[in-house]
Amino acid sequence: MNRRDFLGGASASVLASGMLPLLAQDREKNVSPDDTFSVGVIGPGSRGQELIRQLLRIRGVRIAAVCDIYEPRFAEVDQLAGSPVPRYKDYRHMLERKDLDAIVVATPLYLHAEHVNAALNSGRAVYGEKSMGFTPEDSLSILRTVSETGKIFQVGHQYRYAPWFQDAVQRVRDLQIGKVTQIVAYWNRNADWRRPVPEPKDERLINWRLYREYSGGLLTELGSHHIDVANWVLGEQPIDVIGVGSIAVYHDGREVDDNVQVIFGYSEGRRMTFTSMTSNSLMGEQLWIYGTSGSLQLTLEDATFYYEPRPIHAVNPHSEMMQHGVTTGASFRAQGEMPYRGPGTRLATASGDDPTLVACRSFVDCVRGKKQPLADVQIGYAAAIAAACANRSIQSGRKEIIPPAPAAG
Amino acid sequence: MPVVQTLKRLLALCLLLANGGPSDYACASEPKRAAPAAQVFLETHTAMGTIFSIYLYAPTEREAHTVAQAAFDEVDRVEELLSNYRPSSELSRINREAALGPVVTDRETFAFVATSIGWSARTNGAFDITVGRLMKAWGFFRANGHVPSAAELAEAGRQMGWQKVILNSQERSVRFAADNVELDPGGIGKGYVVDRMVEMLRVEHVTSALISAGSSTIYAIGAPPGKRGWKVQIPDPEDHQRPISTVVLRDTSLSTSACTEKYFVLDGHRYCHIMNPHTLKPVEDMVQTTAIHPSATASDALSASLFVLGPEASLHLLKGMPEASALLLAGHGRVEHCTSVRWSDPEGGDVCHRTATKRNRKVEP
Ligand SMILES: NC(=O)c1ccc[n+]([C@@H]2O[C@H](COP(=O)([O-])OP(=O)(O)OC[C@H]3O[C@@H](n4cnc5c(N)ncnc54)[C@H](O)[C@@H]3O)[C@@H](O)[C@H]2O)c1
Numbered sequence: 045m046n047r048r049d050f051l052g053g054a055s056a057s058v059l060a061s062g063m064l065p066l067l068a069q070d071r072e073k074n075v076s077p078d079d080t081f082s083v084g085v086i087g088p089g090s091r092g093q094e095l096i097r098q099l100l101r102i103r104g105v106r107i108a109a110v111c112d113i114y115e116p117r118f119a120e121v122d123q124l125a126g127s128p129v130p131r132y133k134d135y136r137h138m139l140e141r142k143d144l145d146a147i148v149v150a151t152p153l154y155l156h157a158e159h160v161n162a163a164l165n166s167g168r169a170v171y172g173e174k175s176m177g178f179t180p181e182d183s184l185s186i187l188r189t190v191s192e193t194g195k196i197f198q199v200g201h202q203y204r205y206a207p208w209f210q211d212a213v214q215r216v217r218d219l220q221i222g223k224v225t226q227i228v229a230y231w232n233r234n235a236d237w238r239r240p241v242p243e244p245k246d247e248r249l250i251n252w253r254l255y256r257e258y259s260g261g262l263l264t265e266l267g268s269h270h271i272d273v274a275n276w277v278l279g280e281q282p283i284d285v286i287g288v289g290s291i292a293v294y295h296d297g298r299e300v301d302d303n304v305q306v307i308f309g310y311s312e313g314r315r316m317t318f319t320s321m322t323s324n325s326l327m328g329e330q331l332w333i334y335g336t337s338g339s340l341q342l343t344l345e346d347a348t349f350y351y352e353p354r355p356i357h358a359v360n361p362h363s364e365m366m367q368h369g370v371t372t373g374a375s376f377r378a379q380g381e382m383p384y385r386g387p388g389t390r391l392a393t394a395s396g397d398d399p400t401l402v403a404c405r406s407f408v409d410c411v412r413g414k415k416q417p418l419a420d421v422q423i424g425y426a427a428a429i430a431a432a433c434a435n436r437s438i439q440s441g442r443k444e445i446i447p448p449a450p451a452a453g
Numbered sequence: 454m455p456v457v458q459t460l461k462r463l464l465a466l467c468l469l470l471a472n473g474g475p476s477d478y479a480c481a482s483e484p485k486r487a488a489p490a491a492q493v494f495l496e497t498h499t500a501m502g503t504i505f506s507i508y509l510y511a512p513t514e515r516e517a518h519t520v521a522q523a524a525f526d527e528v529d530r531v532e533e534l535l536s537n538y539r540p541s542s543e544l545s546r547i548n549r550e551a552a553l554g555p556v557v558t559d560r561e562t563f564a565f566v567a568t569s570i571g572w573s574a575r576t577n578g579a580f581d582i583t584v585g586r587l588m589k590a591w592g593f594f595r596a597n598g599h600v601p602s603a604a605e606l607a608e609a610g611r612q613m614g615w616q617k618v619i620l621n622s623q624e625r626s627v628r629f630a631a632d633n634v635e636l637d638p639g640g641i642g643k644g645y646v647v648d649r650m651v652e653m654l655r656v657e658h659v660t661s662a663l664i665s666a667g668s669s670t671i672y673a674i675g676a677p678p679g680k681r682g683w684k685v686q687i688p689d690p691e692d693h694q695r696p697i698s699t700v701v702l703r704d705t706s707l708s709t710s711a712c713t714e715k716y717f718v719l720d721g722h723r724y725c726h727i728m729n730p731h732t733l734k735p736v737e738d739m740v741q742t743t744a745i746h747p748s749a750t751a752s753d754a755l756s757a758s759l760f761v762l763g764p765e766a767s768l769h770l771l772k773g774m775p776e777a778s779a780l781l782l783a784g785h786g787r788v789e790h791c792t793s794v795r796w797s798d799p800e801g802g803d804v805c806h807r808t809a810t811k812r813n814r815k816v817e818p
Binding site (some may be wrong): 361366 | 492493494496497499508514515518521620665668669677683684685687688696699707708709710714741743
């Protein structure tokens, strides 16, 4: 690998994938001013509002309807949109509207399948948040509905759209760090994962992610992103999983573990380890891809390559050393005795746009142009089913086999 | 495991010969090395807090790599024996237990400690393997230099001194005559490991190689094809553009001691990491010493000894060592005196004379 390859900006693979951020005016010059794109949002909570914010940065997009069962959300959405947005308490009434081009589903996990399936069946394209489905059955049902309705579905794995992820993963798939057999991912925080609850009766509505009835805990909320990256790098979904978890710090009535350690098995003995804790933030969020000739560190901000020392090389007989000799000197180094890893080579991928914005823009483009999205239902299935089976393994204490997606058709 | 690796290599060679050779008995005889080495390869390895490198002539990269690995395995083995950074090393065990009573150790470790103590006796304590306590007092072990108080220095003085290391060769034991004595292989360990590497490479029939332990100890095996030996440049501490001398080494070693890599500056004063065990202070009046000796253990210990002894006492020591040569650059920060002993520079002439008149001095005892 030549260092200039890195510094020369985006790799050919990124250019070829068409994901290089183009100037907004170029990208949108074919969009006529009255070519409006009307979006209805189910569950405009924290993530739903972030998606609204990003969607409003795309020419022609209009937030035409929102549905929530928590009253304060409506005012928050009006504030974001700058004008009153028609509101619904029951998604079925919202889906009866005839003017919506697409539906965003950002409700708590246990509702994803119900909301996504209903929206697809109403004839709309859907942007559904991850994890795609709560139970294996949920994910399977979404897979079936997409295939039956033929409607566009994009899953909220926005890192598939991050330029530095695309560039780095392509380099890994081009064997630049050799054969990859191990992936180790950390998603650590030092916070109780609770949200403030103004009225005690709303505890389970607001802190839904802490209760097993609604949430798969750290695995579905954080792990599914890393599982998706591992699936991407290894080119398949995992075959089996074994995991453990516990509540070690936050004995506050929550039901989901505050730390988990899970190992996914892929073909040919390849493995991905996901570990997450909420009581120490040192490792933060990072994913390491280990190959036989190098390593890649992926984070929410960047990608850095490290190469295994390749200590032997031929010496040019006309080199400085062979002509003039080696130079002696004091060599006492104060450094420790850890194997030399070097500073690493950070990818200089042309970036700038938030991956969620790129993902939203790509979704709108796909719906307008009737194209299949990159983060499609298969990708959503592979990550969701793995996260669900990992939770089953934690509960059963046994290794769980992860069912593959049924053959299409 | 070097032995296992060597066996594996022999086995591989045997299989090769057995399959392609004319006789099924090929394994019975010593496998022959390929004819003249064609290419030079460089391989490096990190150990003992520094980088070891080997320049090696071999017919193929594969063969060079196999042989170099055997030498680096030897470095790792010795590090596990002598590292005072590793609690698991044999030297660390001696450091923990020898104040409580005699610690019986293996032959190699005992011989290493005995050789080190021998250098102390020979240099009147200028070289001292117990100097680690003093370096710690000056903050050199964990890289936070400070000037110790008189009390701290007195304390360090009580915990060091080569005479406090009592050896019993009959039972191969080491005992410390005071609490908190600590053996620190810093001034001799790299030379020792280079000698072990040379041994290993010679066993592997290497006839042309240059070994460097972080550039401070260098050993030349044979010479590059068609050359008299391997060139080594001794830097001029005041002029990085050109070396002060270039020597040609063949089947011998060279070691350099200097303050250029490890020191700390406090109130404008530069404190060197090389300690004078008699004053309990860093050496102040030496800039760089280089010693050449057929044994790398000896050249390493010798360059450190000369650094502490200073020119006069060094000349006396070198008189009794006809196989050694040396180049000493003395002065306070700047080079004020140059002393060379049996120093032969192929560029000819007197190295000290050529370098600068004000540093001119040459003695041939
Ligand atoms: N892609 C990402 O990076 C990312 C980041 C954060 C969250 N998420 C996902 O987004 C989803 C929502 O997470 P969040 O943090 O925004 O949670 P949230 O609790 O802030 O938002 C969920 C919203 O859904 C509403 N809701 C609950 N039940 C409803 C129902 N029956 N009908 C309509 N609305 C209902 C809630 O009142 C709330 O406003 C989760 O699946 C989460 O995993 C994805």
